[in-house]
Amino acid sequence: MSERLSVCLAGATGWAGAELARAIAGSEDLALSAAISRTHAGRNLGDVLGDVRINCPIYTSATEALAHRCSVFMDYTKPDVAKENVLAALAHGAHVVVGTSGLTDSDYADIDAVATRVERGVLAVGNFALTMVLLQKFAEMAARWIPQWEVIDYAHDDKVDAPSGTARELANRLAQVRKPELTVPVEQTAGHRDARGATLSGVQVHSVRLPGFVISAEVIFGMPEQTLSLRHDSGASARPYVDGALIAIRRVSTLKGVHRGLDTVLDL
Ligand SMILES: NC(=O)c1ccc[n+]([C@@H]2O[C@H](COP(=O)([O-])OP(=O)(O)OC[C@H]3O[C@@H](n4cnc5c(N)ncnc54)[C@H](OP(=O)(O)O)[C@@H]3O)[C@@H](O)[C@H]2O)c1
Numbered sequence: 001m002s003e004r005l006s007v008c009l010a011g012a013t014g015w016a017g018a019e020l021a022r023a024i025a026g027s028e029d030l031a032l033s034a035a036i037s038r039t040h041a042g043r044n045l046g047d048v049l050g051d052v053r054i055n056c057p058i059y060t061s062a063t064e065a066l067a068h069r070c071s072v073f074m075d076y077t078k079p080d081v082a083k084e085n086v087l088a089a090l091a092h093g094a095h096v097v098v099g100t101s102g103l104t105d106s107d108y109a110d111i112d113a114v115a116t117r118v119e120r121g122v123l124a125v126g127n128f129a130l131t132m133v134l135l136q137k138f139a140e141m142a143a144r145w146i147p148q149w150e151v152i153d154y155a156h157d158d159k160v161d162a163p164s165g166t167a168r169e170l171a172n173r174l175a176q177v178r179k180p181e182l183t184v185p186v187e188q189t190a191g192h193r194d195a196r197g198a199t200l201s202g203v204q205v206h207s208v209r210l211p212g213f214v215i216s217a218e219v220i221f222g223m224p225e226q227t228l229s230l231r232h233d234s235g236a237s238a239r240p241y242v243d244g245a246l247i248a249i250r251r252v253s254t255l256k257g258v259h260r261g262l263d264t265v266l267d268l
Helices: 015-026 045-049 079-091 105-118 130-145 165-177 239-254
Strands: 005-010 030-036 072-075 095-098 121-124 149-155 198-200 203-209 215-223 226-234 257-260
Touching: 005 015, 005 079, 005 239, 015 030, 015 045, 015 239, 030 239, 072 079, 072 239, 079 095, 079 105, 095 239, 105 121, 105 257, 121 239, 130 149, 130 165, 130 215, 130 226, 130 239, 149 165, 165 198, 165 203, 165 215
Parallel strands: 005 030, 005 072, 072 095, 095 121, 121 257, 149 203
Antiparallel strands: 149 215, 198 203, 215 226
């Protein structure tokens, strides 16, 4: 049997990281080398997650965790620490998958310079859910043919940021296909301009925050006498993000430098 791909998981005790740690433990080709969490440092991840299949030490920082050799470093932490983690991992010769949201284009430009120099791949994915990756692809196809669209993001009432990272990424990707052609420019709105939503990369984005929603994203394309709605809904668990993250971990070593989006390593 071939050797398992070793993975260092930053944020392994978090909502998304814990689900991924369990999936890695259940896979036949991946193994956890070390985990990172400040609260649980010094303990075994298997004990923290109550999963007997996991035997992996937890450290406070990436520098300590990277003393255990790993092929791939996966980050699911917070934007304030993710860039430092990624650069430390590249310095140790690992390929990197970034699930953490909030890193800026300028952060990725810095990371790209290092990753290209050390000839390692960095794959940054704003949403690992395969259904969302497909929605993005289908929406890009639609935007080539339909000149007008708007994005709606729905989330639970206590989500403080708006619009969601997913809606932001969708708007950015569609704007790269082309900018929507509004019949009435937003600044010429009569009444309340805010009712037309926020303009992101030239795309109107509307955020709904209500109890009863988890996270959904919708893009509506309109043409005379016809509309096309593409909508993605996620449940309450982090399960939707697991399969895409596993694909990214398995394929990131085929890349050099920074690449954005899971479709980079999918044959869509
Ligand atoms: N790309 C996707 O598809 C996707 C899906 C889900 C979530 N996300 C993103 O992934 C990130 C994590 O989300 P989450 O909901 O899992 O968050 P979470 O539940 O708060 O977990 C964060 C994890 O990171 C660790 N951490 C945070 N700050 C740290 C630091 N300074 N040093 C070391 N460890 C640190 C936490 O452990 P300690 O607090 O013990 O340090 C915890 O294990 C967010 O940016 C989220 O938006 C992306």
